[in-house]
Amino acid sequence: MRQASVRAHNLALVLRHVAAASRPPSRADLAASTGLTRATVSALVDDLVGGGLLAEVGPAPRAGAGRPAAGLVLHGYGPAGLGLEINVDYLAGCVVDLTGTVQHRAIVHGDQRRLDPAGVLAAVADLGAELRAEAAAAGRTVAGAALAVPGLVSGVGLVHRAPNLAWHDVDAAGTLAAGPLGDLPLIVDNEANLAAIAELHADGQGLDSFVYVSGEIGIGAGIVLHRDLFRGARGWSGELGHVCVRPDGPRCRCGASGCLEQYAGQEALLRDLPPGEAGLARLRAEAALAEARLPAAGRSLGVALAGVVNMLDVDTVVLGGIFGPLAPWLAPAVEAELSQRVLTSAWSPMTVRASALGPAAAAVGAAGAVVRDILAEPAAWVRA
Amino acid sequence: MRQASVRAHNLALVLRHVAAASRPPSRADLAASTGLTRATVSALVDDLVGGGLLAEVGPAPRAGAGRPAAGLVLHGYGPAGLGLEINVDYLAGCVVDLTGTVQHRAIVHGDQRRLDPAGVLAAVADLGAELRAEAAAAGRTVAGAALAVPGLVSGVGLVHRAPNLAWHDVDAAGTLAAGPLGDLPLIVDNEANLAAIAELHADGQGLDSFVYVSGEIGIGAGIVLHRDLFRGARGWSGELGHVCVRPDGPRCRCGASGCLEQYAGQEALLRDLPPGEAGLARLRAEAALAEARLPAAGRSLGVALAGVVNMLDVDTVVLGGIFGPLAPWLAPAVEAELSQRVLTSAWSPMTVRASALGPAAAAVGAAGAVVRDILAEPAAWVRA
CATH class of the missing domain: 3.30.420.40 (ATPase, nucleotide binding domain)
Incomplete structure (x- = not known):
């Protein structure tokens, strides 16, 4: 257990250093910046590449002694985050890759007050399932989903009150878990909170x-x-x-x-x-x-x-x-x-x-929250 | 240095356990609750008694084998905190002992807007000096002072703005340091902040x-x-x-x-x-x-x-x-x-x-802040 937890920590450490680097770092650069040995870094990088979290970008071939070092970047086709947003007059969704780039997005305008909560949640789950299929077709694996709602949310995904939707005590997490996204880890949070965090990272x-x-x-x-x-x-x-x-x-x-x-x-x-x-x-x-x-x-x-x-x-x-x-x-x-x-x-x-964010900022923030969770705990994506 | 810091930590630990106990604990009780050895606890307690932070309250003498264990309490006549408050229509001050009891207090009504900031600060310093003398006559040593002001205060004791006093950028800490309380450690804070903390502890x-x-x-x-x-x-x-x-x-x-x-x-x-x-x-x-x-x-x-x-x-x-x-x-x-x-x-x-607090709650809160500082870092009060 102890050893597994050190390894999990080091995997996240390497990812963090790749994400923060101003140009794609080599394995040697990562050993220098993390303080880990080159052998350890190399093994961790191999695992992260194998898990689809990192990609190697080769430098242009050059003459001279030695193999030119490959640079490492976060993988644009690895695990990705699905963000969903219910608002009063639209539903929105997007898939964000590990680099933080929005790769797929959709918005459906329409007054959600005409449907009951179960109907709205079913519609947003369908939107999410379509985006997930679109992402899969492009080679991306949706690793988790987060839903933004305009209301007061408890930690277990219960929407206590969303006055503009006239929702009271709607079990959003439970309802989604029974639908087409039910196999994914799911977060439900307030839309302004998710957008605020997205703004912080975008800036x-x-x-x-x-x-x-x-x-x-x-x-x-x-x-x-x-x-x-x-x-x-x-x-x-x-x-x-x-x-x-x-x-x-x-x-x-x-x-x-x-x-x-x-x-x-x-x-x-x-x-x-x-x-x-x-x-x-x-x-x-x-x-x-x-x-x-x-x-x-x-x-x-x-x-x-x-x-x-x-x-x-x-x-x-x-x-x-x-x-x-x-x-x-x-x-x-x-x-x-x-x-x-x-x-x-x-x-x-x-x-x-x-x-700095465009429309449906909360959906982008929701997807970003999933991506940050993957980057913070990448061990689930690499072989043990 | 390392050893000194362990000792400082343990002195504070013992004080915290005495303060939290429901009845005066013996040295043996403190060894059990802190996890320190009885010899260590005994040495720490001796130092805290010597520094005037703890007092021993003896049980009634009894027949039988063994000396009855003395109970320990925070000292009502040791170091104490001086709290001062400038408000628009009064000045207030009090001395609070280590047990949190207000032992001396004074309030002077009068519109402070008639004086300039230097005049108000001189008056509150005089009030503080009188209370300090009163405390000394009763056997208490004022260990530090805190001043509550109705305005926006920076960490270095500058009152940026107190609209109801028409104060702008008044160096309250610097002015008090040049007066009769200048030898004491001094905190300046917003009056509502100090009163809120006092309310928390009073409750x-x-x-x-x-x-x-x-x-x-x-x-x-x-x-x-x-x-x-x-x-x-x-x-x-x-x-x-x-x-x-x-x-x-x-x-x-x-x-x-x-x-x-x-x-x-x-x-x-x-x-x-x-x-x-x-x-x-x-x-x-x-x-x-x-x-x-x-x-x-x-x-x-x-x-x-x-x-x-x-x-x-x-x-x-x-x-x-x-x-x-x-x-x-x-x-x-x-x-x-x-x-x-x-x-x-x-x-x-x-x-x-x-x-739960009476009038001039901010002065009580100010004195309480000084007392909590003493209890958190008692090492200065005991021989090295």
Whole structure:
């Protein structure tokens, strides 16, 4: 057992060094950077290549003595992660390879409130099964799946409440385990949490502590502090959409009044416009419409975020989901409210910027979570 | 060096076991509970008794063979902590002994906004010096001091901003180091943070994750998650008083509009009444006055706290400072807003309660922080 655990640790160590290297390292480079012997590194690399986790990329043949050293890279055709996302007006999925590249993706627009939870979960499982088949046809093995949902999730994959879907106590993990993806390890998490972690990794080393705002029909937040997801006391943090902006404001689907979603959620932005992408495209295309709606929504977003920043003390806000492409109109208003309302802004200005991720960021984040799990524990993929 | 560090660790270990014991343990009890040998425990105990950290309490003499074992307790007359608090309308101080008991205390009412920061710091240092002399006369040695301030503090004791005092970049630690307490180790921290930690320790094992609300002229918050103070990304978390309740509300001293302090701060509660304790006493005594003002303030407090709980996911709110004695009128309104606005309240009800600490809780918390430092690193108090 002890020896097996040392080997598992060393396999992960080698993978980490390959992932972090600025150019494909040789076995000798890895021995130098990990501190392991060249013989040990060579045996570990052989196993990782055999398991489809690493690939050797040969240098151009050259004259002279000695065999040129092959460089090692994470394998683009080895085990991969399947990410799935249920949102109010779409289902999304993607397959991400070990290098973090999205290789296959799909999105199905449609109002999920018309189906019951079992129907929505069956549809997203079918979408996942199609993507898995597509990945298999291309030579990739889906190693696990993660599902992002816009709601409060417990550690065992129970969706306690997703107000915009009207879900209460839906056993998402159990339902998926009985379907076509039931043979895969499965994670269920909040969509804003998964997107926030994806943002952290997509950004490289630049971000440290930030609030990722997920703008969809609902508005969620993922809080990252010192490069770690902050889940709160019970794992249900980040319900930004239900932070109150005006106590006597309009009634929200959650039962309260004046929630941020009533001012800056997708349905508020698109009132009297076609729902979904059609409406959003008009909002981006028609300057008068954008100017009439988005700065006001940005101010409400700024009021809610200023409260968050006063309490949590982060210095960066990342606008994601539909807010990303709308950032040119939203961000100035958010910044103005933050600079007026955040006590620390006098000496420590805030940064507000659009997400580096595209749409369905939570699905990408979900797939990325699976890939990071494989890289952290690669022993299951190599012969014992 | 290695040996010295093992000894320092063991000294702290013995103290921790004495502090946690339900009745005064003997040396043999301590050997059993710590796993150290009886000879080692005996030597450590001798040193801790010699340093004034432990006292032996003898059992009643009895007949029969063998000397009855003495029990050990934390020393009430050994090194002690000095806690100081600057607030807008008072200065406070106290000396807490190693058992956590407040032995000496003083409070001086008066509006601190009439003095410049140097004047306020000189006054609080004088108050501290008086308490230190009083403690010395009673046989206690003040081992260190901690100062609580209602503002944003950096690790080096710089008060970046205290809006209600109109302080900007005041070097509190440097100024105190040049005064009569300059020979003592000194901590400067936010008053709500210090009070929250004091609340955690005063409560025993009951509290895990909560927001402590410090109601004074300003309103601050200390956030405790899984029994640890949550300081945010840069140490400036918990500015609850400047969470916005109504974006178009009255102008606040911080420059923003509609901050919680404008609805539930002491000056809002006491408008047209005498300031300070006189006004608070009338509010508590006159039912019509209390009913006219406090439930509305409680609702504003509840709106702001609901946003905090939606984002941070804690399940308990502790009302401290002036809010403690006013909790009978405030708490029902706070609870009503939380139950309407917090998404998780449907299946996980919130607890709202008055602080277990009296007035000037931050001064008690400050002194307690010094005492915990002594107990955690007792080596400085015993011969090498």
